[in-house]
Amino acid sequence: MRVLVVEDHTELADSITRVLRREGLAVDTAYDGRTALDLILEVDYDVVILDRDLPDVHGDEVCAELAVEGVRTKVLMLTASASIADRVEGLGLGADDYLAKPFAWAELLARTRALGRRAHPVRRPELVCGPLRLDPARRTASHGGSQLPLTTKEFAVLEYLLDADGRVVSAGELLAEVWDAAADPGTTTVKATINRLRAKLVDATVLRTVPGKGYRI
Template identity: 60%
Template sequence: MRVLVVEDHEELALTVAAGLRREGMAVDVVLDGRSALDRTSVTRYDVIVLDRDLPGLHGDEVCGSLAGAGYPARVLMLTAAGTIDDRVTGLGAGADDYLPKPFAFAELVARIRALARRSHRALPPVLVHGDLRLDPSTRIAVRDGRRLPLSPKEFAVLELLLTAGGAVVSAEELLERGWDEFADPFTHTVKVTISRLRRKLGDPPLIETVPQAGYRI
């Protein structure tokens, strides 16, 4: 899952991003509204965590611009103002959910995951393919009764492949949605991760390489 955190308080932004990365998400951070719009013009995110009270370009304006452009990401708006009127205004600007500060980190994670599920076609809470079961909420993958010791990136790649429902997913898309802005697109990161994932999944093989196209379950 690719997440953009837009928060002008740098320490808070970096703390939230670090926590979300520990939850297996690929996270980018920007500190103002203009940068958020610049970033979304070149990168597809699943969820945007957007501070409403941004200096310069207000969070409502950012949200309205994204909605007007038909940008597909779900927006979770954060603000220190938690009145009913504030929530109504934020949701009216195009936000999909609203979380007042201060917030519990566990609730933030739960809301992000819920929004990510809504940004794709309807999916069951547990992804199942044959004897493989993957639960995104608990970050647990099991095959034939055996829990798989997956790294966060291996889990993310497997989740993306299962979510595709048998469709081919290119290496470029896996890199864009499973890694953050610091990933080097010219490395063999995806290929290496797929190789490790195959070893951990065991036999019979589940991941097929489609030449010059990508990978699929």
Template identity: 60%
Template sequence: MRVLLVEDHEELALTVAAGLRREGMAVDVVFDGRAALERTAANDYDVVVLDRDLPEVHGDEVCRALAGGGSRARVIMLTAAGAVSDKVSGLGIGADDYLAKPFAFAELVARVRALGRRSVPALPPVLEHEGLRLDPGLRVAMRDGRRLALSPKEFAVLELLLAARGAVVSAEQLLERGWDEFADPFTQTVKVTISRLRRKLGDPPLIETVPQAGYRI
């Protein structure tokens, strides 16, 4: 899952981003609304964690732009304004969820994951295919009852392939959705991750390489 965190309090932003990365998410961070609009125009995010009171461009305007521009990204507002009227207005301008500061980090993670599942088409909380079972919430992957020891990136790639439901996913799409902005598009990162994932999944093989196109389950 790829997340954009928009928060003008730099220390808080970096702390939250580090925590989300430990949960296996690919996270980009910006500190103002203008940068948020630039990033969302250039990248395909699953979830945007959006502070409401931002410099340059207010969070409300960022939210309206995403909702009105057809962005697939789900928006969770993360703000100190926690009154019912604030929540109502935030949801009214296009936010999908609203979490007031201070917040429990575990709750933020749960809400981000829930929004990430609300893609088109919507995904179930547990992904399954021919003996393979992946639970993104618990970060558990099993095959035929055997728990798989996957790295965060291996887990992310497997989740993306299962979510595609048999469709081909290109290496570029895997890199875009599974890694953050610092990933080098010219490396063999995806190919190496797929190779390691195949070894851990075992036989019979589940991941098919589609020449000149990508990979699929």
């Protein structure tokens, strides 16, 4: 899942980014509304976590601009105000969900994942290919009945490949969808992760390399 965090308080923005990345999400960060709009129009984000009270370009303006541009990214709006009137107004501006500060990390993560699922409404509850099974909600994966001890990034790669349903996925697509702007496109990050993932599968041949094109299951 690709997420953009928009928050002008850099310490909070960086903390949110770290927490979500630790949970396996691909996260970019913007500290102002203008940068956020530029990124949103360039990158296909699943979820934008948007502070409402941004200076310069206000969070309300960001929401309004997304509506004008026809961007369908889900928006989780953050605000210091917990009043019902503010919540109603924020949702009326186009936000999909609303979370008052201070918030619990577990709730922020749960709401972000829920919006991400809404961004992909046809997503299957369990991804299966023969003896290989992955449960996105429970964050578990197994192969031939054996649980796979995957890192968050290995899990995200396997989830993306299984969801592709046999389609060949290029390294560039994986880098764009599973990693974020912090990843160096000139590195062998994708190949190294694929190799580690193969080593943990009961039968490594289910994860195939298509020369010059990418990978598929």
